[in-house]
Amino acid sequence: MPMPLPCWSSVNPLYQNLPGYFNDFDVNTGTEDISIREHNANNATGRFLGTSGEWTSLGSSSDTGYAFLANTSYVGVFSITRTGADSLELFSSLSLATGALLHSHTETDESDTANNFGMLGFWVNSNTFGSTTADDPDNGLTFTNVLIERTVIPVPGAAVLLLGALSSLGFMRRRRIS
Incomplete structure (x- = not known):
């Protein structure tokens, strides 16, 4: 069943001024195999994945020559790691379902x-892959087992505050016993 028309060919208000990222897997014989792109919040076009024209490339990898094959399962990973107060590391990889890494x-x-x-x-x-008009059948990609994980890493300063609070409570209790 094709996706509704607003997903690829017309403005969709859900995506207007919404910042985000996507990883771009090349299945042509192009010069890159994986690109990572950013959607700027001030972009009001509002077309998510209908075109990459409104997405700014953060960079591309070298061409390693992998190809998508029919009836083959793949694992795509998009990992985002905070590296500082205002910085992220964005990692993308494509592997065969058997675990063999194709590229990252x-x-x-x-x-x-x-x-x-x-x-x-x-x-x-x-x-x-994918339909280009509303009347064409979708011809190929199915995403299954989508998993979004969030790992919270404690801030070192929070641990110091917790230890300080526990020490104070212990000291106060000790004073009452004395």
Whole structure:
């Protein structure tokens, strides 16, 4: 069943001024295999994955020559790690379902998007997959087992405050016993 028309060919208000990132897997014989792109919040076009034209490239990897094959399962990973108050590391990889790594790429971002993003996506930069008009059947990509994980890493200062509070409570209790 094709996706509704607003997803690829017309303005969709859900995506207007919404910052985010996507990783771009090349299935052509292009010059890059993985690119990582940023959607700037001030972009009012509002087309998510209908075109990469409104997405700013943060960088591309070298061409390693992998190819998508019919009836083959792949694992795409998009990992975002905070590296500073205003910076992120964005990592993307593509592997066969058997675990064999096909390619990976890492970029960093220190823009305003690093502190406020509302969408993440995977993109295949070819007309090989996906419908191009509302009347054409979808011809290929199915995402299954989508998993979003969030790992909270404690701030070192918070641990110091907790230890200080526990020490104070212990000291106060000791004074009452004395």
